[in-house]
Amino acid sequence: MKKLILLISCLAGLTSCKKDFLDRYPQTDISPELFFKSEEDLSLYINGLLSIPGKGDYQADQNSDNTTTTAAIEIKNMMTGTPSSQTIGGGWSWGRLRDINYFLDNYGKAEVAEEVKAHYAGLARYYRAVFYFNMVQRYSDVPWYSHALNPEDEEMYKGRDPRALVVDSIMADLAYAAASVRESVPSGTPDTWAVKLFYARAALHEGTFRKYHSELGLESSAGAFLEKAASLAGEIISSGNFAVHNTGNPGQDYAALFNSQDLLSNSEVILANIYDVNKDRGSDINSTVFGDYEQAPSRDLVQTYLNSDGTRYTELPGYETFGFVQEFSNRDPRLRQTLAYPGWVRQSDGTPYVQRLNKNFTGYHQLKGYSNSTSSIINGSVDFPAYRYAEALLIYAEAKAELDQLTQADLDISLNLLRDRAGLPRLDMALANANPDSFLEAKYPTLDGTNKGVLLEIRRERRVEFALEGYRYDDLMRWHAGKLLENIPEGMYFPGLGKFDLTGDGIEDIMLIDKDSDIPAEDQKEKNSLGVVLTYYKAGTINDDVTVYLENGNNGGTMVTETAPRQFIEPKYYYRPIPRQQVVLNPELEQLFGWE
Numbered sequence: 001m002k003k004l005i006l007l008i009s010c011l012a013g014l015t016s017c018k019k020d021f022l023d024r025y026p027q028t029d030i031s032p033e034l035f036f037k038s039e040e041d042l043s044l045y046i047n048g049l050l051s052i053p054g055k056g057d058y059q060a061d062q063n064s065d066n067t068t069t070t071a072a073i074e075i076k077n078m079m080t081g082t083p084s085s086q087t088i089g090g091g092w093s094w095g096r097l098r099d100i101n102y103f104l105d106n107y108g109k110a111e112v113a114e115e116v117k118a119h120y121a122g123l124a125r126y127y128r129a130v131f132y133f134n135m136v137q138r139y140s141d142v143p144w145y146s147h148a149l150n151p152e153d154e155e156m157y158k159g160r161d162p163r164a165l166v167v168d169s170i171m172a173d174l175a176y177a178a179a180s181v182r183e184s185v186p187s188g189t190p191d192t193w194a195v196k197l198f199y200a201r202a203a204l205h206e207g208t209f210r211k212y213h214s215e216l217g218l219e220s221s222a223g224a225f226l227e228k229a230a231s232l233a234g235e236i237i238s239s240g241n242f243a244v245h246n247t248g249n250p251g252q253d254y255a256a257l258f259n260s261q262d263l264l265s266n267s268e269v270i271l272a273n274i275y276d277v278n279k280d281r282g283s284d285i286n287s288t289v290f291g292d293y294e295q296a297p298s299r300d301l302v303q304t305y306l307n308s309d310g311t312r313y314t315e316l317p318g319y320e321t322f323g324f325v326q327e328f329s330n331r332d333p334r335l336r337q338t339l340a341y342p343g344w345v346r347q348s349d350g351t352p353y354v355q356r357l358n359k360n361f362t363g364y365h366q367l368k369g370y371s372n373s374t375s376s377i378i379n380g381s382v383d384f385p386a387y388r389y390a391e392a393l394l395i396y397a398e399a400k401a402e403l404d405q406l407t408q409a410d411l412d413i414s415l416n417l418l419r420d421r422a423g424l425p426r427l428d429m430a431l432a433n434a435n436p437d438s439f440l441e442a443k444y445p446t447l448d449g450t451n452k453g454v455l456l457e458i459r460r461e462r463r464v465e466f467a468l469e470g471y472r473y474d475d476l477m478r479w480h481a482g483k484l485l486e487n488i489p490e491g492m493y494f495p496g497l498g499k500f501d502l503t504g505d506g507i508e509d510i511m512l513i514d515k516d517s518d519i520p521a522e523d524q525k526e527k528n529s530l531g532v533v534l535t536y537y538k539a540g541t542i543n544d545d546v547t548v549y550l551e552n553g554n555n556g557g558t559m560v561t562e563t564a565p566r567q568f569i570e571p572k573y574y575y576r577p578i579p580r581q582q583v584v585l586n587p588e589l590e591q592l593f594g595w596e
Helices: 040-046 057-065 074-081 095-109 114-140 163-180 193-212 217-239 301-303 376-378 388-401 408-412 415-422 429-434 452-465 471-480 482-486 579-583
Strands: 065-069 269-273 295-297 384-388 489-493 498-500 510-514 535-540 557-560
Touching: 040 095, 040 114, 040 557, 057 065, 057 295, 057 471, 074 482, 095 114, 095 489, 114 163, 114 193, 163 193, 163 217, 193 217, 193 269, 193 384, 193 388, 217 388, 269 388, 301 489, 376 535, 384 388, 388 408, 388 415, 388 452, 408 415, 408 429, 415 452, 429 452, 471 482
Parallel strands: 510 535
Antiparallel strands: 065 295, 269 384, 489 557, 498 510
16 A cells, blocks of 8 residues: 655745745744754654655656647747747746755754754755756756845845856755665655665766856866766666566556556656545546647657667658558557557547547657546556656766766666667667767767767667656757757658548548548548548648648648747757846846846
């Protein structure tokens, strides 16, 4: 049975004042002299700070080239508009930091053993590191505050601290947390291994960001962060506490990570976000991840997956004009466990699902995060794998490759375990470097060196393994690959008008008709050989009054999602401006990288 930690509602994060700092005790006016006395007090406060990734991350790839979206997301608005510090808001919020720092200012008052204090202080410093890591990703240089501030404190109105100082402070917090947080903790809360995985993630991010972003002038320090990332990931691997979930069933093992009601027993999950409808902790996201609610997976993502024999899909003759059924034939089995495939059966109707087509979407539908059940209790009780062992494996491989330290043995204890689970041939380092994938080379022009080929494959593996889990945008940012976001996502390919099979049985399911034609009445529609009425769609260009936008209208092409030109300005768009109102309140806060 799932064990859920007690979340005390009165310890929830608080709303900030107009200067975004509180001039009272955080956490509902807790007096330090009265509250911080026992381990129970420390635990209650820290539980109130609990924040881990959840099911919402199944839609976080809206920011990346993995999907198209109709949502008004920030990065798309930036690339198609005229963004400024007056139009870009959000993110500059400091209330949570004050709650964390308030604990760190007062936990020492508790009359408990030093090990107890260190554990809870470690968790607080881990949360502070997560907070600042997110701030650095967004703004780069930010003010570092190590204590809770009040409005009269002069430090509150200081300027930005250098990125190097802030990141060093993040690393110090994570080092303390990794050494202090217990291994045995309540289910669904971070333990020492979760802390170490995040520590490795932050180190890899900073190491690669510094390496590929010359505007920071920090390239010379990149190696130290990559060494730390490799060391931490190696420690997680050598601990023997975790293993890739692999029962020998390549067609189901990967999906089991995303449709299970009990991830606590899964060997690959380092930290699970536990959901249970029966304990008022449910979340049913079926209606938002599947179909055409705001996002749809891109064709470029589909083309990234290898063939089932390990060869490159994009080297197949004519792959550019493959239709939906052919695209899913003999591919990496993770593709069918991530996206709805030809012949997939939805339990709600019991028949092969026919892809629904709609304007501004791609035709592809997301399975990852979707619970294929008719039970609302099951759908709402599927756990989320917040931190996975797979990430440690790919951090290890990437950091080693970036340091030019990678060996075939390193690949075999990391990335190749994921290929094993998928039933794919193992990646051969020598062959990859001797023959880099030209499809991937075009995406990452800044990548060079003797390990270029294997790094391209590591980047492929990250995209595939973590597709639609919210990793892709941050990866593009740290790799200096923001220009990829200028490419408007495309959808399925159709050679023109006519009837098409989308379930893979060779029998037509839909009909695309001319934009000037009328969709016939139901009793006048054509039926296929099974006696099933075809689904009709009017097709045309994006400016036509139709339901399917095709690149060349009646002459076919890929499904078009939008036409507004995109511009990703480098290095400016790798960062965000401080909201204008905050600069007015504190003139010491200067804008960076051309923002005004």
